[in-house]
Amino acid sequence: MNFxxxxxxxxxxxxxxxxAHGAFDTPAFMPCGTRAAVKGLxxxxxxxxxxxxxxxxxxxxxxxxxxxxxxxxxxxxxxxxWNGPILTDSGGYQVFSLAPLRKITDEGVTFQSHxxxxxxxxxxxxxxxxxxxxxxxILMPLDEPIPFPPDPKVARLALDRTHxxxxxxxxxxxxLFGIVQGSIVPELRKESAEAIASSDPPGxxxxxxxxxxxxxxxxxxxxxxVSLLPDAxxxxxxxxxxxxxxxxxVKAGVDLFDCILPTRMGRTAMAFTSEGLLRLxxxxxxxxxxxxxxxxxxxxxxxxxxxxxxxxxxxxxxLGPKLLSLHNVRYxxxxxxxxxxxxxxxxxxxxxx
Amino acid sequence: MNFxxxxxxxxxxxxxxxxAHGAFDTPAFMPCGTRAAVKGLxxxxxxxxxxxxxxxxxxxxxxxxxxxxxxxxxxxxxxxxWNGPILTDSGGYQVFSLAPLRKITDEGVTFQSHxxxxxxxxxxxxxxxxxxxxxxxILMPLDEPIPFPPDPKVARLALDRTHxxxxxxxxxxxxLFGIVQGSIVPELRKESAEAIASSDPPGxxxxxxxxxxxxxxxxxxxxxxVSLLPDAxxxxxxxxxxxxxxxxxVKAGVDLFDCILPTRMGRTAMAFTSEGLLRLxxxxxxxxxxxxxxxxxxxxxxxxxxxxxxxxxxxxxxLGPKLLSLHNVRYxxxxxxxxxxxxxxxxxxxxxx
Numbered sequence: 001m002n003f004x005x006x007x008x009x010x011x012x013x014x015x016x017x018x019x020a021h022g023a024f025d026t027p028a029f030m031p032c033g034t035r036a037a038v039k040g041l042x043x044x045x046x047x048x049x050x051x052x053x054x055x056x057x058x059x060x061x062x063x064x065x066x067x068x069x070x071x072x073x074x075x076x077x078x079x080x081x082w083n084g085p086i087l088t089d090s091g092g093y094q095v096f097s098l099a100p101l102r103k104i105t106d107e108g109v110t111f112q113s114h115x116x117x118x119x120x121x122x123x124x125x126x127x128x129x130x131x132x133x134x135x136x137x138i139l140m141p142l143d144e145p146i147p148f149p150p151d152p153k154v155a156r157l158a159l160d161r162t163h164x165x166x167x168x169x170x171x172x173x174x175x176l177f178g179i180v181q182g183s184i185v186p187e188l189r190k191e192s193a194e195a196i197a198s199s200d201p202p203g204x205x206x207x208x209x210x211x212x213x214x215x216x217x218x219x220x221x222x223x224x225x226v227s228l229l230p231d232a233x234x235x236x237x238x239x240x241x242x243x244x245x246x247x248x249x250v251k252a253g254v255d256l257f258d259c260i261l262p263t264r265m266g267r268t269a270m271a272f273t274s275e276g277l278l279r280l281x282x283x284x285x286x287x288x289x290x291x292x293x294x295x296x297x298x299x300x301x302x303x304x305x306x307x308x309x310x311x312x313x314x315x316x317x318x319l320g321p322k323l324l325s326l327h328n329v330r331y332x333x334x335x336x337x338x339x340x341x342x343x344x345x346x347x348x349x350x351x352x353x
Numbered sequence: 354m355n356f357x358x359x360x361x362x363x364x365x366x367x368x369x370x371x372x373a374h375g376a377f378d379t380p381a382f383m384p385c386g387t388r389a390a391v392k393g394l395x396x397x398x399x400x401x402x403x404x405x406x407x408x409x410x411x412x413x414x415x416x417x418x419x420x421x422x423x424x425x426x427x428x429x430x431x432x433x434x435w436n437g438p439i440l441t442d443s444g445g446y447q448v449f450s451l452a453p454l455r456k457i458t459d460e461g462v463t464f465q466s467h468x469x470x471x472x473x474x475x476x477x478x479x480x481x482x483x484x485x486x487x488x489x490x491i492l493m494p495l496d497e498p499i500p501f502p503p504d505p506k507v508a509r510l511a512l513d514r515t516h517x518x519x520x521x522x523x524x525x526x527x528x529l530f531g532i533v534q535g536s537i538v539p540e541l542r543k544e545s546a547e548a549i550a551s552s553d554p555p556g557x558x559x560x561x562x563x564x565x566x567x568x569x570x571x572x573x574x575x576x577x578x579v580s581l582l583p584d585a586x587x588x589x590x591x592x593x594x595x596x597x598x599x600x601x602x603v604k605a606g607v608d609l610f611d612c613i614l615p616t617r618m619g620r621t622a623m624a625f626t627s628e629g630l631l632r633l634x635x636x637x638x639x640x641x642x643x644x645x646x647x648x649x650x651x652x653x654x655x656x657x658x659x660x661x662x663x664x665x666x667x668x669x670x671x672l673g674p675k676l677l678s679l680h681n682v683r684y685x686x687x688x689x690x691x692x693x694x695x696x697x698x699x700x701x702x703x704x705x706x
Contacts, residue, residue, distance in 0.1 A: 037665055037670040039671060040675065073658060079660070080635070081657050124463040307422065317390040318392060322671070
């Protein structure tokens with residue numbers, strides 16, 4: 001993996017990351033292709049929406065169809081028909097949020113599949129191996145999230161384990177980012193940044209944000225954490241977030257984002273627009289002939305009215321979720337292009353969400 | 354509406370129907386856009402799949418969103434973003450199959466909405482009015498289906514009512530086809546064809562097929578019924594069917610078809626292919642790198658493997674139903690183009706399903 005910075009505005013940077021499966025401009029947003037599909041959307045539609053890199057979930061994919069099946073199909077990119085880079089998470093977050101009967105030891109975490117109850121073990125070595133087998137371009141190490149709000153003792157144990165696991169994490173293929181944890185505690189973030197940076201990873205992920213902390217506090221701790229990281233490496237803020245969160249983090253120097261919001265909100269009839277958030281189930285849109293966003297030139301807004309999209313949701317036609325997911329992903333794709341341009345034109349600070 | 358026949362092969366005809374919203378080649382297949390959406394598929398995808406005309410359901414659309422809403426949006430074509438002709442059914446079939454507490458009189462049929470229990474009344478006049486308000490290009494009159502197998506007394510009453518209702522059916526906009534009923538009874542079909550033809554409609558629909566009768570019997574009664582109809586008018590075999598049924602009916606002189614099979618089977622992981630029907634939930638496809646149909650040049654087969662489509666169904670990703678519906682609709686679209694070519698080249702009789 002290669003990362004180059006081509007423009008700066010304040011602490012924000014515009015650049016480009018090259019991977020074995022192609023390059024993408026930063027700051028970049030990754031839609032979530034959890035189970036090797038961004039819900040309802042085809043790769044060509046994502047590409048048209050300005051998306052250049054996807055995130056897929058190791059936890060889901062190792063359970064079904066299994067990394068060996070994916071590898072046998074030529075890797076995740078070929079399997080899902082996405083001709084571009086893919087980042088995979090470590091699966092740790094899902095183990096801690098989805099899997100029943102999990103047991104954490106220094107060795108790793110044992111849990112039951114939420115699908116069939118099968119016992120599965122994740123170790124730092126194993127999750128990297130799974131991601132390498134999947135053929136991921138950017139890989140994440142196993143970590144232990146700190147619940148929010150952080151209890152000092154719990155945080156201490158989780159952070160020590162995250163750092164110990166990090167030392168055992170080695171990739172031979174793909175770029176293995178380090179994950180800086182530490183919740184909202186600046187001292188822990190500093191300690192974690194140093195522990196992770198000691199092995200000079202090709203990039204840094206910021207974990208444990210958007211856990212319920214106020215947005216202003218997130219902005220502050222993100223900015224502080226980024227200030228501790230080497231300038232030349234890309235920074236990825238995991239699981240964040242709303243457009244305002246992304247813009248604030250870019251201003252602090254973050255380069256990469258993922259979030260389920262554009263697709264999840266699309267599936268629940270909520271649209272990101274230049275006029276703010278639209279709740280399209282509202283009956284006031286039943287006869288609204290305008291496109292979802294009059295400022296948008298995407299297929300959803302070129303071909304369909306608010307009235308039609310609302311109708312699709314009213315009668316449970318899957319075109320509704322599909323079209324609105326696509327619209328929202330495009331909104332995020334355009335947001336990132338606008339941000340990149342603002343950085344190149346050195347007016348990032350004046351940009352508002 | 355204008356219908357012209359440009360080629361013949363045996364009793365089969367290739368032609369073209371012109372409507373206010375554009376023309377289409379016949380024999381033609383119409384996917385079902387029941388609630389103003391062909392499940393999961395966008396109009397541009399349908400067009401790319403070789404589809405030139407859609408069917409929409411009056412029963413569903415009058416309940417939600419209501420024909421007034423559709424009319425306020427510029428009509429059904431504009432509402433759903435389909436730049437082409439639309440045929441609407443009368444709603445009668447759904448009243449008799451879906452609606453509870455229906456009460457049939459000579460005046461019409463009163464029923465409760467299966468959605469909210471509201472009392473709705475369909476009369477021959479009313480269903481044409483609804484279809485005109487929707488902006489349909491080809492309209493269907495209210496009829497009373499004859500349950501299969503036909504009881505002579507029930508069939509007699511239903512047929513008399515269908516013919517009495519037909520006399521009251523008048524359209525001022527769009528082409529109102531007549532519907533020939535009569536179940537599998539040749540005498541009733543003959544009587545019905547004469548009763549419907551007496552008011553010289555612009556086209557004839559053949560109702561009451563694919564009700565459970567053996568395929569060979571359907572072929573025979575369809576062929577007999579078609580032989581009773583004027584040559585210069587298009588013939589539409591309602592709700593039929595499998596590719597073999599369509600080919601047999603084209604050989605008898607039918608010009609127009611609709612069926613839910615390509616989309617319904619697509620949603621249940623069954624694919625029409627040049628190698629026969631594939632059941633993609635079968636575990637033997639879990640590692641099958643081949644496209645769904647190696648002979649198909651559509652987006653599903655160009656970009657995805659059987660293994661990937663199967664995975665999407667296994668993990669409930671809506672891309673599976675969407676891609677396979679599109680594939681099946683394309684299969685039907687190509688079938689009709691192949692049939693049209695076989696007629697032009699006068700080799701229809703040698704064509705096999």
